[in-house]
Amino acid sequence: MNYRDLRGKTAIVGVGHAGLGEAPGYTDMELLTRAAYAAVKDAGLRMQDIDGIATSSVSASMWLMSVVETLGLRPTYIDGTCVGGSSFMSYIQAAAHALWSGQCNAVLVCYGSAQRTSALGRGVITNARKVLDPQPYEVPYEPMNPPSSYALAARRHMHEFGTRREHLAEVAVAARAWARLNPEAYSRDPLTIDDVLSARRVSDPxxxxxxxxxxxxxxxxxxxRADRAATLKQKPAYILGSATAVxxxxxxxxxxxxxxxARQSGALAFDMAGCKPADIDVVQLYDAFTINTIxxxxxLGFCAKGEGGAFVSGGAIAPGGRLAVNTNGGGLSCVHPGMYGVFLVIEAVRQLRGEGGARQVRDANLALAHGNGGTLSSQSTVVLGTAATL
Structure with a gap:
């Protein structure tokens, strides 16, 4: 089978989340479980209908097995590969293959983290990075990662293309403007360019x-699978294109x-989907740092290399701008519990369903979600569409 043959053959039929922002007293697994049951219910299914599972976490080894045990599943398809924050998007292509081949009938992709309120969670993540992921060319020098790595990329972009601090700030301000339209977003206070520039320095710039x-x-x-999706209670978001690159x-x-x-994953995903950046109605990007969005x-081809700063200027990616980017507020203002990729997919699906409320993008039929893992390491791109795009 050519990978293009999978276009539109599978769909996302249920989404759910839990404990966004602060969830004191909950563990990673409890938050995952609540979100998983919410997604399954949203799809009009029962947990016993799930026979495929994909999940990962940096807080525990053999996480997948613990999730299967907790949810009481007997899956015929599993994927526990961890490539950082883009993991949950990287699962989509393999899950589509498994569904189309008949290996399974319903795949649950799930994640949970109590990173903010659980001191144990923060400690496990820190220790895991030191012990299990040594990064021999960096860790011995004890950089303040991940911020310093992204700061390095930002400085290089500024040096090479004349990108200004104000351009980076535009990204944060746009994300906050979207978040102010989203009652589920964690940070909803007003934010200006000057607020971003005068805030506490973390790692220059x-x-x-x-x-x-x-x-x-x-x-x-x-x-x-798409045929089953059409019979379920929610409007399906069809998988048109998907690719991951490291x-x-x-x-x-x-x-x-x-x-x-992302240059590779985006090109492959667009090729599979049979569309181009100009066709996309709404974009969800993994904005762990403002430089990411640029x-x-x-x-991904929305603008030429070096033109990202100018592209986002003047509120171009904020509500009412030329391109709707990170409509839930993104990782900068909505939610970011360690690994953010699953929430990119959730927001893309909700936009295609028309469930965005005050932040809804009008006539949204094509959505792109792009995940990032590590320090600009793994990149995963997914193009989703409504039935009108099939």
């Missing part, structure tokens, strides 16, 4: 407002600090 939130939260979505782990091993593997807009 980034201030704390250039950095994602640290929150709790669980998220999940359910995939089925070129490096450590940012010091990037060939060019201004070019990410880099991904360039690498």
């Amino acid at each position: 980034l201030t704390v407002r250039d950095c994602c939130l640290v929150t709790d939260g669980g998220g999940a979505f359910v995939m089925t 070129w490096n782990r450590q940012i010091s091993c990037m060939e060019d600090l201004t070019v990410t593997a 880099l991904f807009l360039e690498d």
Whole structure:
């Protein structure tokens, strides 16, 4: 089977989340479980209907097995691969293959983290990075990662293309403007360019407002074959294109600090979907730091390399701008519990369903969600569409 043959053959039929922001007293697993049940219910299914599972966490080894045990599943398809925050989007292509082949009938992709309120969760993540992921060219020098790695990319972009601090700040301000339309967003106070520039410096040139939130939260979505999706209670979001690419782990091993593997994953996803950036109605990008949004807009083809700063200027990606980007408020203002990718998919699906409320993008039929893992390491792109795009 050619990968293009999978276009539109599967769909996301249920989404759910739990404990966004702060969920004191809950564990990672409890947040995952609540989100998983919410997604399955949203799809009009029961947990016993789930026979495929994909999940990962940096807080525990063999996490997948614990999730299967907790949910009481007997899956015929499993995926526990962890490539950082883009993991939950990278699962989509393999899950589509498993569904189309008949290996399984309903795949649950799920995640949970109590990173904000659980001191144990923060400690496990820190220790895991030191022990299990040594990164020999960086960790011995004890950089303040991940902020310093992203600051390095930001500085290089500024040096090479004349990108200004104000351009980075535009990204944060746009995300906050969307968040102010989203009652579920964690940070909803007004934010200006000057607020971003004058905030506490974290790693030059980034201030704390250039950095994602640290929150709790669980998220999940359910995939089925397209024929079954049409019979379920929710409007399906069809998987039109999906691809994942990895070129490096450590940012010091990037060939060019201004070019990410999103260039590869995006091109493959667009090819599979049979569309181009100009066709996309709504975009969800993994904005762990403000520079991410600029880099991904360039690498995915929404603008030329080096033009990302100018592209986002003047509220261009804010409500009412030329391109709707991170309509829930993104990782900068909505939610970011360690690994954010699953929430990109949830928001894309909700926009295609027309469930965005005050932030709803009019006539949204094509949505792109793009995940990032590590320090500009793994990149995963998914193009979703309504029935009108099939």
